[in-house]
Amino acid sequence: LFAHVHNRFFSGLLYTFLLHFFWSLGFHGSNLMEPIAQSIFSDVAADAVFSKSFFDTYIVMGGCGTTICVLLLLLLFFRKTRLGNLSKIAFFPVVFNLNEVLTFGIPIVLNPVMVIPFISTPVVLYCIAYAATASGLVPGLITTVPWSTPILISGYIATGSVRGVLLQLFLVATGMAVYYPFIRLNKRVQEVSAHKRLDTLVEALKRCEQETEPPQFLSRIDSLGMISRVLLDDLKDAIKDDTLFMLYQPQFDADGRCIGAEALLRWNHSLYGWIYPPLIIYLAKEGGVLQQLEEKIIDMVARSISRTAGRYDGDFKISFNITGKSLLWDIESCIDNALKKYSIPAERMWIEITEQDVISKSDEVVGTLRRLKAKGHTLLIDDFGMGHTSLLYLQSGFFGVVKLDGSLVRNIVHSETNRNIVDSIVALGNKLGIKVIAEFVETQEEVDVLHSLGCCWYQGYLYSKPVSFEQFVSYLCRTNEEPSGT
Numbered sequence: 001l002f003a004h005v006h007n008r009f010f011s012g013l014l015y016t017f018l019l020h021f022f023w024s025l026g027f028h029g030s031n032l033m034e035p036i037a038q039s040i041f042s043d044v045a046a047d048a049v050f051s052k053s054f055f056d057t058y059i060v061m062g063g064c065g066t067t068i069c070v071l072l073l074l075l076l077f078f079r080k081t082r083l084g085n086l087s088k089i090a091f092f093p094v095v096f097n098l099n100e101v102l103t104f105g106i107p108i109v110l111n112p113v114m115v116i117p118f119i120s121t122p123v124v125l126y127c128i129a130y131a132a133t134a135s136g137l138v139p140g141l142i143t144t145v146p147w148s149t150p151i152l153i154s155g156y157i158a159t160g161s162v163r164g165v166l167l168q169l170f171l172v173a174t175g176m177a178v179y180y181p182f183i184r185l186n187k188r189v190q191e192v193s194a195h196k197r198l199d200t201l202v203e204a205l206k207r208c209e210q211e212t213e214p215p216q217f218l219s220r221i222d223s224l225g226m227i228s229r230v231l232l233d234d235l236k237d238a239i240k241d242d243t244l245f246m247l248y249q250p251q252f253d254a255d256g257r258c259i260g261a262e263a264l265l266r267w268n269h270s271l272y273g274w275i276y277p278p279l280i281i282y283l284a285k286e287g288g289v290l291q292q293l294e295e296k297i298i299d300m301v302a303r304s305i306s307r308t309a310g311r312y313d314g315d316f317k318i319s320f321n322i323t324g325k326s327l328l329w330d331i332e333s334c335i336d337n338a339l340k341k342y343s344i345p346a347e348r349m350w351i352e353i354t355e356q357d358v359i360s361k362s363d364e365v366v367g368t369l370r371r372l373k374a375k376g377h378t379l380l381i382d383d384f385g386m387g388h389t390s391l392l393y394l395q396s397g398f399f400g401v402v403k404l405d406g407s408l409v410r411n412i413v414h415s416e417t418n419r420n421i422v423d424s425i426v427a428l429g430n431k432l433g434i435k436v437i438a439e440f441v442e443t444q445e446e447v448d449v450l451h452s453l454g455c456c457w458y459q460g461y462l463y464s465k466p467v468s469f470e471q472f473v474s475y476l477c478r479t480n481e482e483p484s485g486t
Contacts, residue, residue, distance in 0.1 A: 009130055012050035016059060016126045017119065023064050024108070024115035030064075049133045049140065056097075056147040057158045058129035058171060063099025065118040066125055068151055069175035070102055073183055081187065082271045096148045106186070113186040117179045124178060125171045138163045194272045197227050202276045209278065218286050231272070232287040235280065238267060239292050246300050247466035248318065250475045251437060254456040258475040260317040262352070262459065263301045264466050281323060291329045294322060298331075302338035304469055305348050312476045319350035319380060327365045332372060346376035352403070354382045369398040380437075384425065394432060402429060404455070406440035413445045419453065426454040 015036060022029035030037075037052075062068025071094045074087035083106065090101035108114040132138045138159065145158045151172070155164035201217065201224050208215040217228040238244050248261040267275040284293040301320045308316060322331065339346060351372060373379055381394075384402040394402075404422060412418045422438075429436050438450050441460030450458065464475065 008050055016122050020119045020122050024118055026109050049130055053141045053144045053158055057145055057154050059122050059126055061151045062094045063097050066121050066175045067094055067099040067102050069172055069179050073176055073180055095150050113182055113189055117182045121175045121178045125175055132167055138167045198272045201227055205279055232283045235283050236289055239296055248472035249459055249466040250464045250472055251459045252463050254451055258479045261472050263318050263320045285325055294326055295334055298334050298338045302342045305344045306342035308473055311473055314480050316476055317348050317350050319352050321352045327368050332368050350378040350380055352380040352382045373398055401435045403437045403439050409438050409440045412449050423453045
C-alpha cells in the first residue's frame with residue numbers, strides 16, 4: 001500500500017511539473033500531456049488522493065501555474081502599473097480558470113523570470129495539498145468538480161467541507177509568497193527594457209528635430225513603430241483618465257521678482273517613466289488627439305490661473321504652448337470657454353507658439369490670432385532666432401513677446417556672435433514694442449550679459465526648475481508680497 005501511495009505521489013508530481021514545463025516553453029502542455037493524463041486519471045482508485053478533480057481543485061486555481069495568485073498580487077500590490085490594468089481585464093477569466101490574458105499579457109510564457117514561479121508554484125502546492133489530504137487533515141475529494149468552477153466554491157463542493165476551502169486559501173497565500181519576488185523582479189526588468197526602447201525612440205525624434213525632418217514613427221513596422229503605437233494608445237487613456245499634469249517654470253525680472261510662469265506638460269508613464277514632452281506632442285498630432293490634449297491643457301492652465309488669483313492679488317501671468325496645427329481647430333472657443341468657466345481675464349493667459357512651427361497664412365488662422373490678441377491674450381514666439389520665419393512673425397504684429405532660442409543664451413558669455421544677435425533682437429523688440437524673455441538661463445554671468453544687452457526677463461535653472469503649482473505660488477508670494485488669502 002505504501003509503495004502504491006509513493007508511486008501515485010511521484011507520478012502526480014511529475015505530471016504537474018511536465019505540464020507546466022511545456023506550457024512555459026510555449027507548447028500546449030495539456031495537449032502534450034493528454035496521453036499521460038488519461039493513463040494517470042483513468043485508473044484512480046476511489047480512495048486515491050491524486051485525481052483530475054484534485055488537480056483542478058488545488059493546483060490549477062485560476063488556470064495553469066495557479067495564476068489566481070498572480071491576479072491577486074497584481075490587484076493588491078501593482079494596481080497603478082500596467083500590470084494592474086492587465087489584471088482588471090483578466091479578472092473574470094481567471095476567476096473561471098482561464099488565464100491566457102495573464103500568461104500572454106505579462107507575459108509568463110517564454111519569460112525567463114516568470115517561468116520559475118510558474119513551474120515551481122504548482123509543484124509546491126501539489127506537495128502541500130497531497131500531504132494535507134493523505135494525512136487526513138483535509139477530507140478527500142468526494143465529488144468531481146468541473147474545471148471552470150471558481151476557487152472556494154470548488155473547494156467546498158469537492159470535499160463537502162469548509163476545510164477544503166481553508167486549504168485552498170492557504171495554498172493561494174503560499175503561491176502568492178512564491179510569486180511576489182518574481183513579479184517585482186519582472187516589473188524591474190520590463191522597466192529597464194522599456195526605458196531603453198524609449199531612449200532609442202527619443203534619440204530618433206531628436207535627430208529628426210535637428211535635421212528638420214518630419215518623423216514617421218507611427219507608420220513604421222519596426223520596434224520604434226511598435227512602441228510609438230503603444231504610447232499613442234496609452235496617451236489616449238491618459239487624456240481620458242486625467243493622468244497628465246502640468247509643472248510650472250517661474251519667470252523673473254531683473255530685480256528678482258517672479259512675474260509668472262510657463263506651464264509645461266508632463267506625463268509619468270506607469271512603465272516607461274517620464275515621457276519626453278515633444279514626443280507627447282508628436283504622438284498627439286500624428287495620432288489625431290491633439291485637440292483633446294490641448295483642451296485638457298487649456299483647462300489645467302485656466303484652473304491654475306484661477307487658483308493663483310485666489311491666493312495672490314498681484315500681477316502675474318501663466319503661459320502655455322500650442323503648435324501651428326492647433327490654430328486649425330477651434331481653439332479660440334475652447335480658450336473662451338475656459339476663461340468663462342474659471343472667471344479669469346485673458347490678460348493672465350499667455351499663448352506660446354514655437355518658432356519652428358510654420359504658421360499657416362490662411363484667413364482662418366490669421367483671424368484667430370487677431371481675435372486672441374484683441375481679447376487681451378499676449379502671444380509669444382518660442383525658440384526665437386533670426387531666421388526668415390522669425391522676422392515674418394514680428395512683421396505680422398500679432399506677437400508681443402519673444403523667447404530667445406536656447407542656443408543663443410547658452411553660449412552668450414563666450415560668443416560675441418550670440419551677443420550681437422541678442423543685442424539686435426532686443427533692439428528690434430524695443431522699436432516694435434515687443435518684450436524679450438531669455439530661456440535656459442543657468443549662470444549669473446549669463447544674466448549679467450543679458451541685462452547689459454537690455455534683456456530683463458529670465459527663465460531657467462539659475463532661478464528655478466519646473467515646479468509644482470504650490471511651489472510656483474510660493475515663488476510669487478515670496479518674491480513679491482504675502483498672499484492675500486487662502
